Every structure is written in structure tokens, then in C-alpha cells.
Amino acid sequence: MCAVAGSKPAVPAKPKKRTIMESRKRALTSRVREIIIKNLFAFLAFISVLLLGLIVLFLFREGLPIFKQISVSQFLFGSAWYPTYNPPEYGIWPLIVGSVIVTVLSCLIAVPFGLLAAVYISEIAPARIKEILKSIIELLAGLPSVVLGFFGMVILAPWMQETFDLPTGLNIVNASVMLAVMAIPTISSISEDALYAVPREYKEASYALGATKYETIAKVAIPAALSGISTAVILGMARAIGETMVVLMVAGGSAAIPRGLFDSVRPMPASIAAEMGEAPFQSGHYHALFATGIVLFFITLAFNLVADHISNRFKEEGSGTL
Amino acid sequence: MIIQTKNVDFFYGAFRALTDVTLDFKKNRVTALIGPSGCGKSTLLRLLNRMNDLIDGTRVEGEILFEGQNIYAPNADPVEIRQRIGMVFQKPNPFPKSIFNNITYAPKLAGIRDRGEIEALVEESLKRAVLWDEVKDILTKSAMTLSGGQQQRLCIARALAMKPDVILMDEPTSALDPISTAKIEELIDTLKKHYTIIIVTHNMQQAARISEYTGFFYMGKLIEFNVTEKIFTNPDAKQTEDYITGRFG
Ligand SMILES: Nc1ncnc2c1ncn2[C@@H]1O[C@H](COP(=O)(O)OP(=O)(O)OP(=O)(O)O)[C@@H](O)[C@H]1O
Numbered sequence: 327m328c329a330v331a332g333s334k335p336a337v338p339a340k341p342k343k344r345t346i347m348e349s350r351k352r353a354l355t356s357r358v359r360e361i362i363i364k365n366l367f368a369f370l371a372f373i374s375v376l377l378l379g380l381i382v383l384f385l386f387r388e389g390l391p392i393f394k395q396i397s398v399s400q401f402l403f404g405s406a407w408y409p410t411y412n413p414p415e416y417g418i419w420p421l422i423v424g425s426v427i428v429t430v431l432s433c434l435i436a437v438p439f440g441l442l443a444a445v446y447i448s449e450i451a452p453a454r455i456k457e458i459l460k461s462i463i464e465l466l467a468g469l470p471s472v473v474l475g476f477f478g479m480v481i482l483a484p485w486m487q488e489t490f491d492l493p494t495g496l497n498i499v500n501a502s503v504m505l506a507v508m509a510i511p512t513i514s515s516i517s518e519d520a521l522y523a524v525p526r527e528y529k530e531a532s533y534a535l536g537a538t539k540y541e542t543i544a545k546v547a548i549p550a551a552l553s554g555i556s557t558a559v560i561l562g563m564a565r566a567i568g569e570t571m572v573v574l575m576v577a578g579g580s581a582a583i584p585r586g587l588f589d590s591v592r593p594m595p596a597s598i599a600a601e602m603g604e605a606p607f608q609s610g611h612y613h614a615l616f617a618t619g620i621v622l623f624f625i626t627l628a629f630n631l632v633a634d635h636i637s638n639r640f641k642e643e644g645s646g647t648l
Numbered sequence: 649m650i651i652q653t654k655n656v657d658f659f660y661g662a663f664r665a666l667t668d669v670t671l672d673f674k675k676n677r678v679t680a681l682i683g684p685s686g687c688g689k690s691t692l693l694r695l696l697n698r699m700n701d702l703i704d705g706t707r708v709e710g711e712i713l714f715e716g717q718n719i720y721a722p723n724a725d726p727v728e729i730r731q732r733i734g735m736v737f738q739k740p741n742p743f744p745k746s747i748f749n750n751i752t753y754a755p756k757l758a759g760i761r762d763r764g765e766i767e768a769l770v771e772e773s774l775k776r777a778v779l780w781d782e783v784k785d786i787l788t789k790s791a792m793t794l795s796g797g798q799q800q801r802l803c804i805a806r807a808l809a810m811k812p813d814v815i816l817m818d819e820p821t822s823a824l825d826p827i828s829t830a831k832i833e834e835l836i837d838t839l840k841k842h843y844t845i846i847i848v849t850h851n852m853q854q855a856a857r858i859s860e861y862t863g864f865f866y867m868g869k870l871i872e873f874n875v876t877e878k879i880f881t882n883p884d885a886k887q888t889e890d891y892i893t894g895r896f897g
């Protein structure tokens with residue numbers, strides 16, 4: 327703008343100068359504003375990372391002292407969790423087994439349902455049903471876990487106890503079903519996004535080669551969306567393993583290694599939530615619970631890293647040679 | 649006469665994209681469809697293998713006969729029709745799979761399992777598409793690593809592996825450089841011995857070079873259909889002449 331004004335000899339000198347000054351000023355203020363905004367964002371990002379770092383630091387500070395009393399392998403693989411006995415035993419193996427088993431079982435339930443729901447919503451359902459289903463799944467995702475826990479406790483548990491003639495309805499199966507209900511929205515909505523992102527050209531190519539709708543879904547759409555779907559499954563698992571309220575309410579709470587699917591278990595988050603209130607401050611029990619938190623932290627971290635790795639790997643290869 | 653359209657009208661919802669199109673496509677000949685952008689060439693092409701079925705809210709009137717059978721009859725199976733009438737798209741669209749698996753996609757759907765037969769088919773299709781020498785050592789690599797022109801020839805090979813009778817091509821060279829374009833034009837020339845080819849193109853020289861018959865469309869109507877030479881030297885309609893001499897469109 328200034329250059330144009332300057333190149334025209336007809337323009338009087340005075341206004342020209344003013345324009346240059348003004349636009350310079352404007353450029354300056356906008357530059358300053360840019361810098362301020364940039365730093366503000368950097369500051370906010372830094373604060374949240376710092377807070378996270380402090381939490382992790384705190385977790386380690388409170389958890390690590392337990393390893394002055396017992397070794398890491400005794401802690402991880404010890405099969406007895408009697409933190410209040412004398413002498414206490416801090417083996418969290420039964421808790422780890424409890425967590426793993428309810429997570430795996432819940433995924434066995436949630437993956438097929440979540441994936442089928444995603445396929446149905448993104449590829450098959452007519453527009454109206456699609457909208458309805460999507461809002462139902464969103465609703466499910468927003469359901470407070472205590473409500474699900476309550477449902478498992480007062481409806482599913484008594485029903486299971488009676489139907490299968492069990493000592494208790496609060497057990498692995500109950501917890502897994504409830505966790506699956508929590509994981510389904512995660513799995514289905516992320517998978518649906520991945521399926522939606524599959525280019526239309528691939529599907530058209532498939533139809534033009536004489537494939538039916540189901541062949542196109544199974545051989546083109548799902549393989550092309552596989553990285554997103556794997557990410558969905560892993561994030562769903564991460565959600566299930568970290569979930570506290572549901573397992574606290576419906577897993578039964580027995581800190582023994584289960585022998586069958588209808589046994590009670592005490593997954594790690596449930597153990598922490600239930601016992602933290604009664605563990606004396608800075609006691610061995612207190613430190614052991616924090617150390618359990620560290621274990622949980624690493625498991626979730628691993629899940630997220632794997633999810634990240636999968637989505638990156640597939641991205642680099644352009645969906646690869648599936 | 650392999651495909652005939654009779655008084656075909658086509659609607660996207662309320663919008664009428666084709667009006668009263670009556671046209672005969674001859675067997676083992678190359679027919680070019682030309683006309684300004686938006687005149688309905690792609691729409692007609694996609695009607696011939698029922699690809700427009702995939703778009704919601706469309707409607708066809710009139711008849712389209714493939715070997716004498718109306719492909720829009722209630723008992724006609726679109727999947728079977730698409731197996732016999734292959735299609736190559738404007739933008740190369742290989743699957744994100746290996747070169748080998750791209751070619752075997754249709755044959756495997758058709759139930760061919762025998763390894764030897766499949767390998768022979770891959771080689772034959774790639775040779776017909778004049779791609780074999782370039783890819784014979786990298787069959788297991790992803791098709792995405794090929795160049796645009798190679799990808800387009802792969803798409804042609806993929807359609808050939810289905811053993812169709814007709815190949816529809818929608819501006820197959822518009823995304824390609826002159827060398828790849830020349831290769832594909834040569835390829836079309838060799839393919840017409842075995843296949844009926846219907847090609848949409850914006851390139852007048854291309855239509856003149858490769859086709860035996862040409863149809864000129866304008867605003868959803870077939871203005872003129874004749875032997876290519878006639879269309880390009882002495883067209884009957886004034887609009888055709890204006891278009892091919894570049895006075896409009
Ligand atoms: N999916 C669609 N929904 C609604 N209208 C469409 C759709 N596809 C095409 N049309 C309309 O139909 C008319 C014909 O489109 P078509 O794609 O057949 O043109 P074309 O001759 O192939 O043009 P081009 O040379 O630009 O490819 C256009 O007016 C276009 O806007």
C-alpha cells in the first residue's frame with residue numbers, strides 16, 4: 327500500500343507521509359500483539375505442563391518410600407495384599423491381575439460392539455438413524471460413572487446372583503460389562519471418525535470393481551481406517567483400566583487372585599480409592615497406595631504411547647501395504 | 649451395439665442433469681464424450697455402470713440397455729453390471745495396498761483362489777496396461793509409491809483384471825503429464841481390440857486422435873453424435889462447430 331502511494335507522483339507529499347507513519351504504527355502494534363499472544367499461549371502451555379509435572383513428582387515422592395521396606399519385585403509380584411496386618415504385606419499382584427482381567431474382558435465385549443456401531447453409523451445407517459445413534463452414544467459417553475456403578479450394583483448384580491446362583495453378583499463379569507459400557511463410546515466415536523476419513527475415492531473404486539457394500543466395508547474401509555481403529559481400541563482400554571468408580575462399586579473388592587470369572591476382584595484404582603481414606607498419613611500403607619498409583623500411571627502412559635506410535639506409523643506409510 | 653441409451657433423463661434431486669439422451673455405443677470401438685464443463689458427461693458415464701446409485705436422491709428415466717437388457721430393470725443386479733463394465737476415474741485412485749493386491753482385488757471377489765491363476769492374471773493385466781516392465785520387481789510395494797501416471801495405468805490394469813467387456817474412462821489423463829498421457833492414449837489404442845471403450849475428455853486433440861465416434865453434449869442434451877472425423881471436420885450443428893473451434897466452452 328505504501329509502495330503504491332509512493333510511486334504515484336500526483337499524490338501530495340503530506341498525506342503520503344502520514345499514511346506511511348500510520349501503517350508503520352499499525353504494523354508495529356500488530357507485531358507487538360502477535361508477540362504477546364504467542365507468549366501468552368506459551369505461558370499457558372508451560373503452566374499446564376508444569377502442573378502435570380508437579381503431580382507426577384508428588385506421586386513419586388509419596389510412592390517411592392515404600393521401596394525402602396520391600397523390593398520392587400516383592401511389591402509388584404507379591405501375592406498377598408494385607409496392608410493393615412501386622413506385619414503388613416504389600417504385594418499388589420492380585421490388584422494388577424484384577425485390573426488386567428476386567429480390562430481385557432471389558433475390551434472383548436466393547437471392541438466388537440464399538441466397532442460394529444462405528445461401521446453401522448458411518449457406512450450403513452440412513453441419515454436420520456445416524457444422527458439419533460450418534461447422540462445416544464454421546465449421551466452414553468457423558469454418563470457419570472457412578473450412575474453406571476449404581477446400575478451394576480442394584481440391577482445387574484442381583485440378577486446375576488440369582489440367575490447363575492452365585493455367592494455374589496459383584497464380580498469380574500459385572501465390572502467388565504460396566505466398563506465395556508464406558509469404553510464403547512470411546513471406541514465407537516474414534517473408529518467412526520477414522521472410517522469417515524477414508525477417502526470416498528477408495529470406496530468408489532471398490533464399487534466400480536464389482537464389490538458389494540459389505541465387501542467394500544470389510545476389504546477397503548476398515549483396512550484403510552485400521553490405524554484409527556487401533557488407536558480407538560487402545561484408548562478405550564486405557565479408559566477402562568483407569569476407571570475407578572465402577573470397579574469400586576461392582577468388582578466386589580476381594581484382594582485375592584481370582585480363580586474364575588465370577589470371583590470378586592479389587593482392581594488397582596478401586597484399592598486406592600477405598601483405602602486411601604483409612605491409611606495413616608506417611609505410613610507404609612499410604613506409600614504403597616501411591617506406589618500403586620505409579621504403576622497405574624505407567625500402564626496408562628504405555629497405552630497412550632502405543633496408541634500414538636500406531637497412528638504415527640500408519641500415517642508415515644500412507645496407510646501402508648495392508 | 650453393446651450399450652444403448654433410450655430417452656434417458658437423469659435427476660439429482662430436483663435438478664435435471666440429462667435430458668432425453670438417446671445414443672448407441674458400438675462394440676470394440678472407442679467413443680468419446682465431449683462438451684463444456686457441467687454438461688453431464690460424467691453423469692452419463694456413471695449411469696452406464698450404475699455408479700450414480702451410490703448418490704442419494706437421484707432418479708433415472710428411460711432405458712439403458714447393455715447387450716439388450718435394461719440395466720435399470722428391477723431385477724438387474726448392479727454388482728454384476730459393474731463387473732462387466734469397468735471404470736477408470738479422473739483422479740488415479742489405487743487402494744492403499746500393494747500393487748499385487750490392487751490387481752487381485754476384483755478377481756478375489758469373483759472367487760478366484762488358485763495362486764497360479766491369480767499370478768498369471770496379474771501379469772497379463774499389467775502387461776496389457778503397459779506397466780509390467782516398470783513394476784514387475786516391486787509387486788509387493790504399496791501402490792501409493794508409484795507416480796501419478798503409473799497409478800493411473802495400475803487402475804486400468806485393476807479394471808482389466810476383472811475381465812470386463814466395457815471400460816468407462818472419465819478424463820483419465822487430465823491429472824497426468826504429456827508423456828504419461830501419450831502412454832495411456834497408446835494403451836487405449838491397443839485395448840480397443842478387446843474392449844469397448846467410452847471416454848470423457850476435455851482434450852479435443854485427444855478425442856480426435858483416439859476415438860472412432862464422438863458425442864457432443866451441451867447443457868445435459870446430446871447435441872450431435874457421429875463418426876469422429878465428421879464431428880471434427882464437418883459437424884452438422886452450429887454449437888458443435890463453435891465448441892470444437894474453441895469459440896465457447
Ligand atoms: N452429486 C451431485 N449432486 C448434485 N448435482 C450434481 C452432482 N454431480 C453433478 N451434478 C450436477 O450435474 C451437472 C452435470 O455434472 P457432470 O459432473 O456430469 O458434468 P461434466 O460434464 O462431467 O463436467 P466436467 O467436465 O466439469 O467434469 C452439473 O450441473 C453438476 O452441478
Ligand SMILES: [Mg+2]
Nearest residue numbers: 689690691818
Ligand atoms: Mg466430469
